Amino acid sequence: MKSEPNISVDIAGIKMRCPVMVASGTFGYGEEYADLLDLSRLGALVAKGITLNPRQGNPPPRIVETPAGMLNAIGWENVGLQVFLEEKLPFLKRFNTPLIVNVCGKKEEEYVQIAERLDDREGVAGLELNISCPNVRSGGLSFGREAGATQKLVAGVRRVTKLPLIVKLSPNVTDIVSIGRAAQDAGADGLSLINTLVGIAVDIKTKRPKLTNITGGLSGPAIKPVALRSVWEVAGKVDLPIIGMGGIMTGEDAVEFLLAGATAVAVGTANFVNPHAALDVAEGIREYLEENKIQDVNSLREYGKKW
Amino acid sequence: MWQGRVKISVNEEVAPGYFRMVLNAPQVAEDAEAGQFIHIRVNDEYDPLLRRPLSIHRIISRRLKVKSLKLPDIEVLYEVVGKGTKILAGKRPGEDLDILGPLGNGFKLGCVSGTVILIAGGMGVAPLLALAEEIRREEKVKDTYVIIGARTKALVLCEDAFRDLAAKEVQVATDDGSRGYKGLATDLLQELFSTLNLKLSTTVYACGPEGMLREVAALTVAKGVPCRMSLENRMGCGVGACLGCVVRVKSLQSGVESYKRVCKDGPVFEAGEIIWE
Numbered sequence: 181m182k183s184e185p186n187i188s189v190d191i192a193g194i195k196m197r198c199p200v201m202v203a204s205g206t207f208g209y210g211e212e213y214a215d216l217l218d219l220s221r222l223g224a225l226v227a228k229g230i231t232l233n234p235r236q237g238n239p240p241p242r243i244v245e246t247p248a249g250m251l252n253a254i255g256w257e258n259v260g261l262q263v264f265l266e267e268k269l270p271f272l273k274r275f276n277t278p279l280i281v282n283v284c285g286k287k288e289e290e291y292v293q294i295a296e297r298l299d300d301r302e303g304v305a306g307l308e309l310n311i312s313c314p315n316v317r318s319g320g321l322s323f324g325r326e327a328g329a330t331q332k333l334v335a336g337v338r339r340v341t342k343l344p345l346i347v348k349l350s351p352n353v354t355d356i357v358s359i360g361r362a363a364q365d366a367g368a369d370g371l372s373l374i375n376t377l378v379g380i381a382v383d384i385k386t387k388r389p390k391l392t393n394i395t396g397g398l399s400g401p402a403i404k405p406v407a408l409r410s411v412w413e414v415a416g417k418v419d420l421p422i423i424g425m426g427g428i429m430t431g432e433d434a435v436e437f438l439l440a441g442a443t444a445v446a447v448g449t450a451n452f453v454n455p456h457a458a459l460d461v462a463e464g465i466r467e468y469l470e471e472n473k474i475q476d477v478n479s480l481r482e483y484g485k486k487w
Numbered sequence: 488m489w490q491g492r493v494k495i496s497v498n499e500e501v502a503p504g505y506f507r508m509v510l511n512a513p514q515v516a517e518d519a520e521a522g523q524f525i526h527i528r529v530n531d532e533y534d535p536l537l538r539r540p541l542s543i544h545r546i547i548s549r550r551l552k553v554k555s556l557k558l559p560d561i562e563v564l565y566e567v568v569g570k571g572t573k574i575l576a577g578k579r580p581g582e583d584l585d586i587l588g589p590l591g592n593g594f595k596l597g598c599v600s601g602t603v604i605l606i607a608g609g610m611g612v613a614p615l616l617a618l619a620e621e622i623r624r625e626e627k628v629k630d631t632y633v634i635i636g637a638r639t640k641a642l643v644l645c646e647d648a649f650r651d652l653a654a655k656e657v658q659v660a661t662d663d664g665s666r667g668y669k670g671l672a673t674d675l676l677q678e679l680f681s682t683l684n685l686k687l688s689t690t691v692y693a694c695g696p697e698g699m700l701r702e703v704a705a706l707t708v709a710k711g712v713p714c715r716m717s718l719e720n721r722m723g724c725g726v727g728a729c730l731g732c733v734v735r736v737k738s739l740q741s742g743v744e745s746y747k748r749v750c751k752d753g754p755v756f757e758a759g760e761i762i763w764e
């Protein structure tokens with residue numbers, strides 16, 4: 181008798197029915213997509229990044245399409261922690277899917293205060309610290325660019341929370357491994373990578389950048405090779421489970437990440453193209469395992485270590 | 488809201504560079520309202536990557552051969568302006584298309600009555616024709632005026648269709664004067680305002696290029712005439728998740744400024760709430 185392959189994974193203590201989550205900022209607070217797919221079939225849901233106070237974000241245009249990708253400069257527009265807790269969390273709690281809250285801030289105190297208030301919240305399975313958002317001029321990225329600052333921030337948050345703590349890394353750094361190590365030394369339980377790559381698109385008619393913010397974060401299939409390289413490098417050198425992301429559109433793409441060393445994957449921009457993408461990706465992984473007679477998805481990440 | 492593949496039954500050029508496409512999509516047509524849109528994936532490649540939004544132009548009913556069943560279809564009207572619309576124009580009847588919709592909030596006729604003015608610039612006729620169909624069913628609306636602006640005679644769309652929908656008057660403005668008035672559609676609006684008693688219930692609905700909408704907003708706000716307009720910002724998800732499509736607005740009630748999502752909170756807005764950048 182043929183047995184179903186195991187596709188469940190454990191990331192930093194968060195148990196997921198399948199290794200596919202939706203990436204922060206690409207799935208709102210879940211409500212927007214609830215009509216189109218069953219949220220309780222996702223591996224996990226990562227909410228849109230929240231800050232302590234509501235933020236309005238950048239002036240439009242905020243997005244522009246590029247070859248096999250897009251640039252975004254949303255600029256942290258979000259409802260703020262209070263409204264998130266009162267209005268968004270109750271909806272998300274209805275689904276039997278782990279919720280990971282993506283946390284952004286300008287100062288260490290902001291991250292710490294948010295982490296404190298989320299620590300004992302029912303319905304929050306883990307925190308993802310966004311130390312890598314490229315769209316806000318001060319803050320954000322400055323933490324994720326430098327190992328010392330990363331370590332200090334993560335240690336500060338670690339002190340106030342027992343929740344699984346995932347640190348999201350930026351590819352816009354000279355040495356992503358050193359940042360991953362710093363997060364590990366400070367007590368992180370897992371790593372997410374990658375966030376978007378900083379880029380520019382120019383309108384040659386107006387001779388101006390297409391985004392009001394000038395720069396934006398590149399996502400989508402165009403960044404997949406860079407994301408895979410980052411995952412492989414970090415997986416080989418840092419002993420933490422990795423959530424791999426960047427341009428995943430299909431099950432095959434996801435399998436590439438799992439082979440490179442990721443324990444789970446996140447689907448971002450693909451949600452805009454195909455609202456069903458995360459579930460299709462999960463199904464694609466399962467089919468791959470069956471076709472290749474692999475019993476457990478967790479065995480894939482061993483391959484990258486031998487490359 | 489529904490997503491899936493539907494069959495194209497018509498895709499024809501109705502004017503140079505302008506196409507009409509009919510989609511067998513009862514799942515979408517059934518709850519669609521004027522002002523809402525569908526988000527189309529033009530191919531299965533990664534270039535172009537994102538979906539393209541097109542307004543619901545008409546809901547037409549298709550008679551089935553079996554029994555005497557009828558199903559509603561969606562008709563869209565589009566202009567070829569770039570990569571995505573060029574690919575759409577190359578589709579043949581019988582091919583499939585991946586669509587998502589209906590999306591956004593429609594014009595919301597509410598308790599409209601008295602005089603209604605529809606003003607369309609270029610492709611702006613697309614959602615306004617669907618609206619004209621809905622207005623025809625509103626018993627309290629006495630007179631409907633339609634103003635269509637276009638670059639040139641060949642690009643004046645839907646003039647007859649609006650007439651057939653019992654518009655009291657359809658006026659046309661072209662940039663080159665090849666049909667109707669030579670000049671801007673907004674000149675005609677200004678003139679129409681001067682002939683109407685604006686103290687009686689009057690509502691304006693507008694769709695078109697940003698320059699025209701700005702002018703319509705200025706004119707209607709100055710006269711205190713309620714006006715709703717449909718915006719066409721660049722979109723990502725189309726469902727309210729990415730916050731990529733926002734427009735700056737000032738609440739008519741509280742005066743508070745914020746960003747609203749064109750895809751989810753719009754695409755139809757009150758003219759007076761939009762802050763033009």
Ligand SMILES: Cc1cc2nc3c(=O)[nH]c(=O)nc-3n(C[C@H](O)[C@H](O)[C@H](O)COP(=O)(O)OP(=O)(O)OC[C@H]3O[C@@H](n4cnc5c(N)ncnc54)[C@H](O)[C@@H]3O)c2cc1C
Binds near residue numbers: 540541564569613
């Ligand atoms: C709610 C909504 C309803 C719409 N309804 C219709 C409709 O019924 N019929 C119709 O013809 N069009 C409609 N549009 C516009 C249509 O979506 C765009 O023309 C189309 O997406 C262009 O795709 P493309 O790949 O052909 O052009 P692209 O190659 O993407 O773009 C061509 C050029 O136009 C610019 N551009 C593209 N989209 C926009 C935009 N939204 N704002 C400013 N510049 C832009 C690009 O920067 C580029 O210079 C609607 C848009 C919205 C948001």
Ligand SMILES: Cc1cc2nc3c(=O)[nH]c(=O)nc-3n(C[C@H](O)[C@H](O)[C@H](O)COP(=O)(O)O)c2cc1C
Binds near residue numbers: 252426427
């Ligand atoms: C519109 C948009 C908004 C995003 N917002 C956030 C955010 O708030 N926090 C965050 O950590 N990452 C954010 N990201 C980054 C994604 O979570 C993801 O890391 C990145 O897009 C790469 O994956 P993809 O190529 O599958 O989209 C955003 C991405 C996009 C496209």
Ligand code: FES
Binds near residue numbers: 727731732750
């Ligand atoms: S297009 Fe994504 S929020 Fe409007």
